[in-house]
Amino acid sequence: MDVRDARGEYRVEPAPADTTDAMRLGYRRTEVGVTPDDWDVASIGELKPFVTSGSRGWACFYSDHGSLFVRITNLSRQTIYLDLGDPKFVQLPREANEGLRTQLKERDVLISITADIGIVGYVDANVPLPAYINQHIALVRFDAPRANGQFVAYFLASERPQRLFRATTDVGAKAGMSLTGVRQIQIALPQPTEQRAIAEALSDVDALLGALDRLIAKKRDLKQAAMQQLLTGQTRLPGFAGEWKARKLEEALTICHGKSQRGVVASDGPYPILGTGGQIGKASRPIYDKPSVLIGRKGTIDKPQYMATPFWSVDTLFYSIMKGGNNARFFFYRFCLIDWAQLNEGSGRPSLNARTIEQIEIAWPEPTEQIAITGVLSDMDAEIEALEARRAKTNDLKKAMMQELLTGRTRLV
16 A cells, blocks of 8 residues: 655555454554554543533624634535535624634544534644634544644544444434543544654545545536537637527427336346436336437426436436437537526426426527537536546545554554
8 A cells, every 4th residue: 555645655564454463463452443552542531632512602693704613514524624615604702701612723623413423523724713613513622742633533534433423422312422422432543653644644635635626626617617608609619600599499309208117127127217316227128219308397307317328217207309400418408507496387396397398498509510519518528527536536545545544454654
């Protein structure tokens, strides 16, 4: 396993895979699983940290600007770093004692203690201070050099500690963990230098994941802008000119009802069965065998789908038959720009009518220009999909690294 940090390359020492050998060659069984002999195992409370949680009295301090107010929605099970994409703020008066107790500091560890218990956060230099927490979050601050807050956050977010979180949850009408329960959580601690090395290695991978997330978001924004320009004729591709004519969709396609899949379900069927949320099974035969754009009839009515291969569509999902050589993928992209919620005809559950869809009036080009536009957007889709695949592989690598490094199975020296 090759792990690097910003300073260079670490040498790694893999532990024996067999548990019996591992126990004989410097590993022991502890409350948090098999760990190296030279790792300490202690409860959070034994490390003498400052532990507290927010109070319920924050409503009167809410503001449109001011100090960051951290909630469970700012924590994620995908990363220990806070998601500040939807910030909330508070304005504390000078005499508010609550701010002194719950104000965050860099390197604090945060743990959700109500409802969705055990989501772990870490306060790094990217969190704007001053910042405060609400009553659903516990704050753990380590003063002693024995525990590195970033390492502890990664450790608590790993697989086995998460199981222990669930096992120690207070039983009651509403799921919750007390601060006493937080102090009782067991952690495994290598020497401070190894804690720091592990935290830096994992942080490097998280930084790569963050960079990929930002790049994917940028590419999606670029694609959305391109769709707005190309699919409405505001920007024309080289070689194409002439005004687009506004027409009703019925001139380009016919909207068809899907059918119940009861008679075609087959576990080994070659054709996907599509519902409003995507594939829900396999069919022995297709309802339609040509490229088609699909849209929900009931339920989810604002998620167009495109199928280039034969498929079965259930009775809550419309499919379309193209006319006059028009391109189904072009109309799929065009459907993505329509505000389908404005066309909802259901009083309770959202619904669409086939005739309503066919009567929508938009402008579109001739099939040759449709194909050219589709080619540009398809290339952008392929680039985004490649980045998403790369991110998924990187995330799998991070999970494997956490499993190896946070258990001591692989050592950084």
